Amino acid sequence: MVDTAAIRARYAAERDKRVRPDGNNQYIELSGKFDHYKTDPYIPVAPRAPVNDHVTFAFVGGGFAGLCVGAKLKEAGITDYRIIEKGGDVGGTWYWNRYPGAQCDTASLIYLPLLEETNYRPTEKYAHAPEILEHSKRIANQFNLYDKALFHTEVTGLEWDESVKAWRITTNRGDNFTAQYVGLGTGPLHVAKLPGLPGIEDFKGHSFHTSRWDYDYTGGKPEDLTLSKLADKRVAIIGTGATAVQVVPHLSKYAKELFVFQRTPSSVDTRNNGPIDPDWFNDMAGPGWQMRWLENFAAHFSGLGIPDEDLVNDGWTDIAKRLRTRMADIPMEELTPQRMLDAFEETDNEKMSEIRARAEAVVRDHDTAEKLQAWYRQLCKRPTFHDAYLQSFNNPNTHLIDTDGKGVERISEKGVVVAGHEYEVDCIVYASGFEVGTSYQRRSGFDAVGRDGVTLAEAWTGGMKSLHGVHVHGFPNLFFVQPGQGANFIANIPHNLIDAGKTIAAIVSHARAEDKAVVDVTREAQDAWLALLSTGMGSLIGGTECTPGYYNNEGHGWEGEGGIVMQGHPAGAMAYFNYIEDWRTNGNFAGLAFA
Numbered sequence: 001m002v003d004t005a006a007i008r009a010r011y012a013a014e015r016d017k018r019v020r021p022d023g024n025n026q027y028i029e030l031s032g033k034f035d036h037y038k039t040d041p042y043i044p045v046a047p048r049a050p051v052n053d054h055v056t057f058a059f060v061g062g063g064f065a066g067l068c069v070g071a072k073l074k075e076a077g078i079t080d081y082r083i084i085e086k087g088g089d090v091g092g093t094w095y096w097n098r099y100p101g102a103q104c105d106t107a108s109l110i111y112l113p114l115l116e117e118t119n120y121r122p123t124e125k126y127a128h129a130p131e132i133l134e135h136s137k138r139i140a141n142q143f144n145l146y147d148k149a150l151f152h153t154e155v156t157g158l159e160w161d162e163s164v165k166a167w168r169i170t171t172n173r174g175d176n177f178t179a180q181y182v183g184l185g186t187g188p189l190h191v192a193k194l195p196g197l198p199g200i201e202d203f204k205g206h207s208f209h210t211s212r213w214d215y216d217y218t219g220g221k222p223e224d225l226t227l228s229k230l231a232d233k234r235v236a237i238i239g240t241g242a243t244a245v246q247v248v249p250h251l252s253k254y255a256k257e258l259f260v261f262q263r264t265p266s267s268v269d270t271r272n273n274g275p276i277d278p279d280w281f282n283d284m285a286g287p288g289w290q291m292r293w294l295e296n297f298a299a300h301f302s303g304l305g306i307p308d309e310d311l312v313n314d315g316w317t318d319i320a321k322r323l324r325t326r327m328a329d330i331p332m333e334e335l336t337p338q339r340m341l342d343a344f345e346e347t348d349n350e351k352m353s354e355i356r357a358r359a360e361a362v363v364r365d366h367d368t369a370e371k372l373q374a375w376y377r378q379l380c381k382r383p384t385f386h387d388a389y390l391q392s393f394n395n396p397n398t399h400l401i402d403t404d405g406k407g408v409e410r411i412s413e414k415g416v417v418v419a420g421h422e423y424e425v426d427c428i429v430y431a432s433g434f435e436v437g438t439s440y441q442r443r444s445g446f447d448a449v450g451r452d453g454v455t456l457a458e459a460w461t462g463g464m465k466s467l468h469g470v471h472v473h474g475f476p477n478l479f480f481v482q483p484g485q486g487a488n489f490i491a492n493i494p495h496n497l498i499d500a501g502k503t504i505a506a507i508v509s510h511a512r513a514e515d516k517a518v519v520d521v522t523r524e525a526q527d528a529w530l531a532l533l534s535t536g537m538g539s540l541i542g543g544t545e546c547t548p549g550y551y552n553n554e555g556h557g558w559e560g561e562g563g564i565v566m567q568g569h570p571a572g573a574m575a576y577f578n579y580i581e582d583w584r585t586n587g588n589f590a591g592l593a594f595a
């Protein structure tokens with residue numbers, strides 16, 4: 001029997017321990033003297049001449065967003081497409097995150113986009129990073145997305161030029177060109193951050209961020225995770241989020257000694273990875289199979305009723321199915337929003353109790369096991385799934401250094417200091433995550449300037465405003481490709497991106513067919529959409545009652561600035577997908593003005 005009151009009290013106490021007044025300012029931006037932490041370790045930057053031309057469609061970001069939109073535009077016959085990407089190739093997060101053990105957390109069959117279009121069968125239920133990067137390249141090759149791409153290039157300016165009805169784009173490589181349409185798909189997690197620890201510059205050993213893994217130092221490579229050069233090294237890893245959970249087993253296996261510095265434990269559920277059987281796949285993968293899978297998964301997180309069949313069958317759908325079962329026990333006349341929230345809490349408490357019990361069962365040392373237990377609701381932080389992380393703490397070389405919610409005290413010349421104790425190490429791996437709560441402008445490196453010189457920062461004073469999360473009034477021919485204010489579907493972001501690709505291709509095709517050069521959302525349509533979003537229950541992730549993290553703006557919540565970013569269609573993801581399918585195919589494009 002779960003004691004709800006006791007759990008609430010423990011959650012609140014653990015949260016209070018961690019909330020800091022400095023919020024996002026506790027982290028260091030990778031600029032100036034920390035610039036080297038973001039140098040590309042994978043592909044050298046090649047010199048090239050600046051580009052001064054015009055393209056039909058420019059897309060900022062070569063990750064899944066740019067690939068999905070590019071593919072759908074090419075399918076629609078819009079072929080003049082340019083990706084602008086700060087990495088040396090496509091792949092986005094999978095270009096940068098090549099750390100040992102990197103792997104998708106959502107089943108490959110729904111996480112890897114355009115599997116049917118590329119006729120590709122993933123090898124594992126949860127594919128590893130090299131396979132996902134290869135798949136990104138496969139999409140780029142198949143849809144000819146490399147031909148005009150600019151890699152190792154960061155946009156520095158984006159300004160609407162009414163006289164030519166196009167966007168002027170400038171970059172850090174001296175490019176200065178125009179594009180009739182622009183898409184922005186920079187993703188929420190592309191700017192790495194470091195903890196702002198005193199002495200961080202004084203460390204005399206080696207250090208790097210997980211998104212710039214230094215295989216020269218550790219040995220091995222993404223396809224061969226033998227980190228043999230660590231055999232005589234004492235290694236520290238700072239952070240225990242989703243990245244660290246995947247990295248730690250590999251460091252534990254190869255380092256002479258490993259110190260894992262923990263501020264807040266992750267919830268670590270089972271993974272159950274395994275190969276995908278080619279025969280099973282061939283039988284299953286008839287026409288339309290991937291959309292069927294995507295929709296089946298999304299339907300588990302929708303208010304429209306949960307499907308009887310669970311095709312994906314993973315940790316995410318498990319959460320949804322448990323909730324459904326509990327809901328089914330509630331008599332119809334008692335089914336109020338509050339009763340539903342209570343059911344959600346009961347399900348969550350049950351799940352988290354199981355996850356805590358798992359730590360206890362797996363980790364032999366009782367004290368270590370207790371410290372690895374997560375005391376917050378599962379969606380307060382990114383849930384994780386792994387079958388070797390907790391087990392690593394049974395290895396004699398692996399030490400959990402729990403900081404009781406306070407974090408590392410400081411970095412010294414020789415290592416990491418916690419509670420006055422100095423842990424001497426040769427190398428510090430920062431698994432400290434990415435900027436999320438900082439401004440869109442800071443993270444993208446530019447502020448779009450729309451009609452009449454209005455900047456995006458000005459247009460979004462008080463929070464993001466859009467139609468469908470895609471169009472912003474006053475920023476014609478500009479498309480935002482991200483899940484907020486649309487399906488807001490966090491468990492499988494690629495579904496949002498594929499869908500956005502279809503929508504954008506439909507709009508551009510329509511503009512062409514009607515011989516219109518400019519498309520903008522009307523203010524009325526944008527306001528009406530925001531009003532619709534505000535009728536929803538809000539986001540089920542984060543919340544200020546949660547332990548701090550990027551889901552809840554480091555404990556400070558998203559009120560005002562950014563508040564509504566976290567909202568999606570009030571009736572859930574599938575309601576949005578159904579609505580937008582009709583919107584883009586009925587020929588009206590309601591809310592858009594073509595000129």
Ligand code: NDP
Nearest residue numbers: 103104105195239240241242243263264382407408432433
């Ligand atoms: P996170 O932001 O989730 O984790 C950063 C970690 O650093 C946290 O454990 C944080 O502790 C810790 N930290 C920060 N400052 C200090 C400090 N001063 N002392 C000690 N510890 C500190 O970053 P990740 O890179 O792990 O993950 C980011 C996101 O990337 C994930 O949430 C997920 O969305 C995505 N991801 C997806 C994967 C997948 O799909 N396969 C795999 C990996 C990541 P605290 O929690 O207390 O703030």
